[in-house]
Amino acid sequence: MPSPDERITAHMPMLRRYARCLTGSQERGDRYVRACLEAILAEPSLIEADDGNLRLGLFRAFHDLLVGLLVPLDADTTAPRAELDKLESRILALPEVEREVLLLRTLCDFSLDEIGTILRRPAGETRALLARARDDLRAQTTTRVLIIEDEPVIAFDLAGIVNEMGHYVIGIADTRERAVSLAANARPGIVLADIQLRDGSSGIDAAAEIRRFADVPVIFVTAYPERLLTGARGEPTYLITKPFDAEVLQVTISQALLLHPAMPAAAAG
Template structure:
């Protein structure tokens, strides 16, 4: 099996990580593209002694760290953009903490593998994860709309959201109900399944909502390949079912971290 064939199944998830790290589909894909170009340019340097996924992320991390050491963190971003909002918040939290959090909670790497990827000790990785969670939760509080037709999953999501200190504006099980709830009480975040109770689409519900106002969205689905096609605009934040509570918490924190207009809980 060629190196390209070994890496292909892992690319959608690397793109997910890159987007969560940067808060932008365009920027995230730019870093992924740079990593792939580096592999194509020097395939003999790819670490063949590692699992392909670990080697792929290791190559990405090398690109990311090199670029961010060279860039002025204040350059290229105008006040009020998502990038500038993110940069201001990033000034209060170490980039390594966020990387450690995403790699463990969202991407599912072990503490040891994460330590390898970011070149820190396992104990330090654990410290970084705890620091990131505490700081991100401190910075972001909002109201959340849940679009999910499976009662147990909806209850689990509600519990996670409230545990993080956010409020739940409602739970919708159809497209029409989701849009109605969103118009009645505008949320600061939307958690959306794709397939809903009446065979309507969570994607369509989100499109209807976004046509009225801007809000960060996290899609939660058992079929991520339906969204990560590369053929149309794709979600910045995507969680695969079955999910871990830590993954949901991390993704919510990241989505709100990059949002310009987080709605205060209870406002």
Template sequence: MNTTTAAPDLAKLIGNELPYLRRYARALTGNQTSGDTYAAATLEAILEDRSIFDHSASPRVALFRVFHSIWDSSGAPVAGLDENESGLAAAAQAHLAKLTPNTREALLLHTIEEFSTGEIAMVMQVEESEAKHLLDLARQEMEDSISGKILVIEDEAIIAMDLQSIVSDMGHAITGVARTRDDAVRLAGEEKPDLVLADIQLADNSSGIDAVRDILEKHGSLPVIFITAFPERLLTGERPEPAFLISKPYGEEQVRSAVSQAMFFSSTQPLHD
């Protein structure tokens, strides 16, 4: 009887946290397919050996800890440079290769997934002091690596101003602020951005997703960060979905981390068939 009830309970615990593991894995790898592959490998490992899921920790910490064991055992891979790779993609991989090991992981766990320093230490299986050191180092390394031009697609004036302030303070230039799909496409045509930061619901009931599709069709692959109050709707793994996603309400550190991460990856193609 206990065995019968244990399986559904574990499945429910994991299922509740799985969308957020996908979000983290996609941001870590810069790609939906790669991120979802690591998330799937995590589930397979737990199914094969349920003892690796630590029930003494919170379900989220336990799940992410299994993920990290797999991630570490694979060497936390950074793709090698292709001889035909150029521009932002080449710069991204060059910078990634120079980063101190585990810094990006710690930063994403803290800012995007909102783990405490103590929880990060448990997930990464390091001392809490080491987790704090990795966070401090990550902030400096990531923000110093790449700067560029950012298009903001956001219909709420206060939020748009806040986003502009955050990314400008990071050293990035703002190419414009769009309130509608048409505005976004027009602004991207006037000056091609290096990154797009997009809300999903826009002023005239148009879609930030559609705006991004239009921009990508015209300008090719660009890193994109979506902002939404309903992140779980874009983390199902059932269709092309974004690699970089910020939940509303967001914090400044979340935006800074997501922007720094996304600027590394020009191969990201959110919601692009």
């Protein structure tokens, strides 16, 4: 039987992915995850759930930390006021609860009852928050989107989802060279990128080159997530695994634009 440490480790990839999407930064997301783990090591009962669901208890402890119900290990009643002020500032800068509900539902696949447990809110309230968040998605300001994908059927699906959200597809590129050229000419507000492209070039390299001249969020949509989650380099903030769910893609696009204001599509076309 796996030890408690091993069982927690099994849930770390999803928790880190959730924290990155929630905060818009690998570094910031990992800092909260690390603080959560330190608090759990100091007090293992923090992740105890009524039904023994370790995953549920872990995410609840993570959110308890975010809203200040847990005290970090480097802060106690004798800590300097400035340190506590910095903690409070970080808490006040956190995303709205609607986005938390949306990500917990679509990215992590928690039920509404489980989300209520994690956020310590009634299930009816989480249902209302989810509905409001979906309404916000539909009302979101549009932007220009570059799709880097060498499979025509997948590219068509991605374009359809993007258009349904009200965004404008500036083009579909199946090579690194084509992607960089399109981005340089049309300046997208967001990029959806596969990793492996038609001519053997890399969507990772294409995205890196585009970001040298355009401050734009990139969402990787790939069947090979292990190529990005190696720990050997900075991991992407936004990563969707193929086959993908349309709502997960919509939520991820929305989150990326909320945390990284993008160029509107008014001048596109």
